[in-house]
Amino acid sequence: MRSDAAKGLTLSAPATLYVGFLVAAPLAILVAYSLWTQTYVSVDRTLTLANYKEAFTDPLVRHLMIRSVLIAGAVTIVTVALAYPIAYFIALKAERKTLWLLLITIPFWSSYLLRVFAWKLILGFNGVLNSALLGVGMISEPLTFLLYNEFAVVLTLAHAWAPFAILPIYVSLQKIDPSLLEAATDLGNSAVQRFLRVTLPLTIPGIIAACLIIFIPTVGDYVTPSLVGGSDGKMIANLIQVQFGAANNWPLGATLSLLAMMSVGFVAILFVLSASGLGRRIR
């Protein structure tokens, strides 16, 4: 007869193996690499903090890191601000909720890469937008500020992440007991006051979830900045990719990855604390 402990181990084994081999081990290797150094073709395995020193002193690293956090922050704000009204409409006003949710997930039926390329076609020098504006005579020569800059990166990412923001906000709105809204009205609130004092504070968990889901992967995004970012839109992930590729400096790449991870964690924790603190102050 098997003991409870054995049953527990058996049940948790797949998850333990998965996390062990695919999360913990690679992370350990990354940490190890960050403490080694690259000497031309081989790796010197003496433990040193030289890579960290280089990363902290190099102005390019600092510049790209700050830009990555700022772009990711901008993407998060734009996406959540646009997603909230949509989620609000579906959760509280729409009659055919399932249909709307289905429509919102449709962009996901095509590949992420394809969607980025689609934006390239729309925003490009000879793209859809420029041709249309030229065609109706609103501009005399193609606009060049549309593509290959931060704006293009923010726009593309905001579009790509929209469903990830809509869904958690939708769920938190859906959970609000309608009688709470009636109670707020009954106690004298106008629609706007009611939104600010009841609906918004009760959806803060959904907003925080949406922000984290978008912010964390966006800081490390690599495809979008390389396709639509140009030289102005490059982010930290592009530099990391170079270290593991052309520059052939895996230890520095590992260091930059860990630093990016830490700054994301730091900003995320700061954000969660301040957002929930703000929510508690609404009365």
Next chain:
Amino acid sequence: MTEKNIIRLQGIEKRFGQFVAVSNLDLDLREGEFFSLLGPSGCGKTTALRMIAGFQEPTAGKVIIDGQDMEGIPANKRPTNMVFQSYAIFPHLNVGNNVAYGLRNRGISKSEIDTRVSEALEMVELGGLQSRGATELSGGQRQRVALARALVMRPKVLLLDEPLSALDKKLREQMQFEMRHLQQELGITFVMVTHDQYEAMTMSDRIGVMFEGRLVQVDAPPTLYAKPCNREIASFIGEMNFLPAELTAEKGDTLTISTPCFCAMTIEKNPNVEQTGRAIEIGIRPEQLEISAQEPDGYDGTVQGTVRDVAFYGENVHYHVQVDGVARPISASVPNYFHTVDYRPGDAVWLGVQSASVIDLGQNQSNT
């Protein structure tokens, strides 16, 4: 209680598409009374309450509160406050902020708000619990917070939507008395919606009974119980024996009837029902029947029968007595008083009734 009307509902009708939720509702509520709208679920009582609160606009008719027509006045501008069935306590606010919620809309000073909140909490016996979280409250406490949050607004009318249905029996009975006392102390008009007749009867000054969107009878609880205006009400409120009877003579306000069991009796005529044929129906409350082993003296009608079933309810005992000529057994209830009576199934017994406790229910529409 004054004779002043605080709410007047004039020819209210509410339709949802084809469905008529409330039809032709006329009702005057007096200032300071505890009024209950009673009826089975789906009878339109909650819709009526929500039209007073302003959450729903009547399809036709007028809601007048304190002399002012409420048409076009939204719920947040009406002099009413509501206690919701689910209590609707804001989960993100503590008890103090829940109660202060409405006051913060009125530009009242912080110290004034604090004073009024603590007074309101004292009133519902939750004094000093301002900082308790909304999620840490028991069902009874939630109910009290909901009451305090509405009463702190000093509404002209307090609306209560099934306020006690979420509580267990003991707590519910306790809250019935507390709410009644609170209402009498404050002198605020309470309008309560309930499907529980005992709740309505113990708490209210007057009860309005609704069926399928119609307001059928409005009366004080004792009148409603003793003189139900028709069979619908008679069977909804309390227990009732329905018996067939034959109308033999009609004179002024009285009817002379003969029944298969109780012989001839002269009873009061019910002006609310029609007696077009000779076959009418009468009602007798179980506790109005005397049960004894010998034929009882001094009763207007007596009949012999056989005990079929005995149901013990604690404070009283119900005997189901089979009588010749009546399809369904007649129920007689006897207070459980020193066990003076004790009959068993099969015993031969006599039933006696006074004609004053026989209720005329008009033309017989049932088949029994």
